[in-house]
Amino acid sequence: MKLFDRLKADAPDAWSAYVSHEFVKQLGEGSLPLASFRHYLIQDYLFLIQFSRAYALAVYKSPTVDDMELSLAGLNGIFSEMGLHLELCEGWGLSRADITAAPEMTQTMAYTRFVLEAGMAGDLLDLQTALAPCVLGYAEIGATLAEQNAGTLESNPYRRWIEEYSGDGYQSLARDFAAWMDKTADVYLTEARYDRLRSTFEKASWLEADFWQMGLEI
Template sequence: MDIFDQLKSAASAEWSSYVDHDFVRQMGAGTLPEAAFRTYLVQDYLFLIQFARAWALAAYKSRTPADIRAAQAGLAAILDETELHVRLCARWGLSREDIESAPEHQATVAYTRYVLDCGAAGDLLELHAALAPCVIGYAEIGRALAPNGVAALGDHPYREWIGEYAGDGYQQVASQARKHLDELAARTMTERRFVELTGVFATASRLEADFWQMGLDAQPR
């Protein structure tokens, strides 16, 4: 197993609470209330702004050109991802300015600042362990929600979102992030370090589950 699979196995309860969350299940079934998805989408846009900062921090923490390029690619992918949110929000008459002026939910603050703190206080490997549940996890969720390909989703209400993360472009982003995480681990991994990284990975996964729950808890407007 690569380091990502090892972390998933060591933090299996937290990982399952994230990828098998009821929000994900309802989205896959097409029964997720629009209000829940809309709340999630706006908050996820704000979330991605902070994650873009985390990728910029990864570039700062890097000591090799290859690591800097990996951070650059991650940052570019995050900024591209925000455009999906803008397109989807436009369907409800929400402009980019509307989204960016929305207040951050507590779950958004908790998760993003945790990742930024991991990056500020720790090294590059710790930062990537904190980023991994989001970056790589969304690719796994996308594949799980489109097992027969995006075309088979037909007129599924969340086809565009699922297609973004199940598509080849994002799958490649996640694959590269996974490979880079493994390369970083190969440089400095120890038994003690693995225990520490498992804690980081587990916390980030739990915060991802809290982020889904925030959407489900949204009140219809």
């Protein structure tokens, strides 16, 4: 079994709370309040700033040049995603200055700092495991929403977001990340260590669910 699939299977409650959150459901239906989506966009941009630092840390933690190249590709992917967010935010009347001046919410800080701490305290596999719920979860969420809401996607105000994460570009990025994670696990993973990785993955998934919840509680 692939490492990501094993981690999901061993953290079912946390994973379901994240990928099937009410925020996600409303996003797919197009019923999410616009104020909630605007708030999410701002915080997710601030979130991605910290995630770019996590990928920069992955470059440092990489044991091989190949790993360094993959870390750098991930960093470039984050910057592309930040560009999407600026585009979406501009469509909702939010400038880059508005976004960068906004304070980070507790939920934003909680997950991003958790990821950075996991990477600083551990090795590349620890960092990948902490990143996985975000990188791979968004791919799963995007694909699921596109499939479940195919008939109404045309009129969905959040269509651009769904198409971005269900699209070939992001889906390919996610597959590459999962393969990279498996490659790292071939070197570093032992059964004695697995419980620690499962705990990291589970905590990160709960923190992602908390991030969605933040968007509903403005």
